[in-house]
Amino acid sequence: MSRLIKATSFIAVLWVSVAAVIPGPAEAASPSKADKATLKRAIVACKAEAKGKKGGSLAANTSTIASRKL
Numbered sequence: 001m002s003r004l005i006k007a008t009s010f011i012a013v014l015w016v017s018v019a020a021v022i023p024g025p026a027e028a029a030s031p032s033k034a035d036k037a038t039l040k041r042a043i044v045a046c047k048a049e050a051k052g053k054k055g056g057s058l059a060a061n062t063s064t065i066a067s068r069k070l
Contacts, residue, residue, distance in 0.1 A: 031039070
């Protein structure tokens with residue numbers, strides 16, 4: 001046998017061996033109903049806070065622009 005065939009067969013055997021030993025990706029645990037509810041409340045609170053900050057900064061920017069002389 002040539003060296004190329006030996007090397008190729010060795011790599012193929014090694015590849016199959018490693019694939020057989022390494023487990024597949026583990027399935028993630030699904031979140032509980034309590035976790036989902038907590039996440040939903042946190043998202044709502046974050047959106048409300050962002051909306052409040054956005055509105056305040058917009059009004060402040062408008063007054064600053066209006067007070068400038070062009």
